[in-house]
Amino acid sequence: MSVVPFIVAGVVVGALYGLAATGLVLTYKTSGIFNFAHGAVGAATAFLFYDLRHLRGLPWPIAFVLSVFVAAPVLGLGLAAMAARLSQAPTVQRVVATVGVLLVVQGAVQLRYGIVPIPFDTPLPTRSFDIGGTIVGLDQLITIGLAAVALAALGVLFRRTRLGLEMRAVVDNGALLDLAGGVPARVRALSWMLGASFAGLSGLLLAPTVGLDAVLLTLLVVQAFGAAAVGRFDNLRLAFWGGVAIGVGQYLLRAPAVRGAVPLIDALPGLDQSLSFLVLFAVLLVAGRRFPTFGVTRPARGLRPWPFPVQVAAVLGALAAVLTLPFLAPSRAPVLIQGAVFVTIFASLYLLVEISGQVSLAHAAFVAVGATTFAHLTRGAGLPWGVGVLGAVLVAVPMGAVVAVPAIRVSGLYLALATLGFGVLVEQMVYSRPVMFGDLGQRFGSRPRFFGLDSDARYFWLCAALAALALALVVVIRRTRLGRLLNAVADEPVALATFGCSPQVTLVLVFCLAAAMAALGGALSVGVVGSVSASGVSPTALVSFNSLLWVAVLALAGRHPLRAPVVAALAMVVAPSFFSSPNMAQYLTIGFGLAALVASVGSGALGRRLELRHPADEARIRYSPVAARLRRPAVSSPEVTVHA
């Protein structure tokens, strides 16, 4: 069988990836905010079309126009307003804000239309032609045509209109246009509307290939991340062709002729789906240093410690709670244990995100490696519990070192994207292999048998004690040499290197430590119900999407090394068990998404509260505008002289 039909199908899907990537790069370049919710916009548009066309019976052209040209751009406007408020925000805040949108949209769509994929036939005519011996569908031709029209319209806008000229100017140098009296705000709004429309169009036209599934569709449009990387997050045309290349590559990997010629492909199941993330990871690793960066600050430090008596009371209260809870609420034991486990996991994430400023989106993969290694060593190889836990921790260390490689090469957003790519790669290509969850997607293990630790109460105490150890480790690291070096790496890695410290070593160390701690959490989580699964919809499931959720939840929980991981675990794992609703997962997703949005965008009371800044700091900032500017190195200019 010829490969030509595969190439045709690849070009069709690739054109849609390219279209989405073009919209993504357009918004990123004009605002500096990378839209993690780009795929969610595409999914929401497709669902809206389905709603209007199939549930409400509107004629398809009207449904099409309403969803792609009205609803998506309105969503885009909202995103533009959000992006404007984030222009000086730290990386984690930028990531968390659009992740918040992603969570809200995805949760809302699942709530409204359910989590079962809805079959969705293409709204386009499906007659087919024979072109030179290859069968080509009319829908395929129309899809390519629509993508071409959209791009041509963008081209005309760029070349022939004043607004388009301003748009190109913003893409090249927004600050310069600002100085020249242009209106970048208007241009940015238009870019976001166009970007959202492109995402919507590509989501709508991709929907027939997977059906209406909020998660899958989001992930499909997210294939545009790889295409955007090909365009160096900078070049619209290259991003489009990158999309086409990825689409063709995916379909060629599925072609029997190619699979026959290259046996390696069969040894790597899931390679076709992961191709985009492979490209994303590889491109960032190789060339990420030269990609455009936007002024990013780190949040000011200055945690307000609780008064000593309050600290003592809090510690005693926590201790009393841990000791008595298993008896007060025996039915909630699994939830409590899972909560304690997640304190450890959040502590490891805190180490990366907060102390060393590395926004890592591969945390679920670390936890999954720990859990499966533990299961293999104990249930599989019959080794004792302690050996299983130790093995899980040790196996995660080299994996942490692997993820540290992109951290050495790139930082900020590009590190977040590279680690996201890595997490998705592991999930799609390794989870189903025997080395991890295997074909059944599930592994089993048990609690320790000694000292009666397999009882609910005692296992909870064990997990709580280990969580306390993890928290103590974070506090110790923060106060000692490694903590100071990590802080310095986060602030100025170049300066640190010129003082004789190898930032590479510092980064590898922190990633290895964080991976080991996360793997410890993974190993302990197996004992909660005796098994661990590769999939799931709960916030604690080890799917790569949840890595995003966890970073958002931790950011919401504040910045204190002890309180933040505990609050995050309580909010995400324990609190939901007090509400019983079949749609709990969706409510949670929406709730965390909204909270993330408000916290990162709101410079208002909530946002400030969550930063836990010292009130004196606030006053200083408020009444001393110059000092406030100096606080943010990205906008301070060395020529500003202040005499205190």
Added chain:
Amino acid sequence: MPEPAGRGAGLAVRGLTVRFGGAVAVDGLDLDVPRGRITGLIGPNGAGKTTTFNACTGLTRPSEGMVSLDGHDITVAPPQQRARLGLGRTFQRMKLFESSSVGTNVALGREALMAGGNPWRHLRQPRRDRRAIAAAAAEALALCGISPLADVPVADLSTGQRRLVELARVVAGGFSLLLLDEPSSGLDVSETDDFGRVLEQLVGERGVGILLVEHDMRLVMSVCAWLHVIDFGRPIFQGTAEETQGSATVQAAYLGAVA
């Protein structure tokens, strides 16, 4: 007047050329920075001074030429290795550890060197190290006159104070050769005079060598034993302060050639 001898070989730059695409930022520069004296590197804006610094400290890879430190070829060595050999620098666009206090910034100047590239030394901090760090930081803070600021977050400082923190940090590092990139910009006249005295003290008491890039000619002329002048990346003159002030070539470069 012949070039005054310093002590020790120090930093030697031979035929340094740095190109960015088609643009030649530095073109065939020779430079000697011995210990025990202050060497000045001056030139109009865009002459290639910071690029020279970056090539010397490993932040920019030279297109041609060689950089050596006490006879070790360090042309392609990473920045941290050069630092371990005793080469320290400050930045024209200051790179302070913004989320830390003045004291921590200065202490990190020494602590980073101790941690080096050894993971174990990243984790461990022997008491001996801690004492050495505290002593070096206290001395550097006192030398630069910013001891009272030790607990202030650097983000709250004025530009002039930040310059002094950068200097104190590199002083605490204990480097034997310092490359200072416009260290006095943002300082007022009396602060600049104090600053000059700090530099002379460093050279006199510790015997370090300094390569100074500076636009404040009063400071340059008063502390530099030898001056290199570059323009458009090319060396155009070298000599003592008096010779440089009297040079027609240098005046032409700064003020434009007299038609």
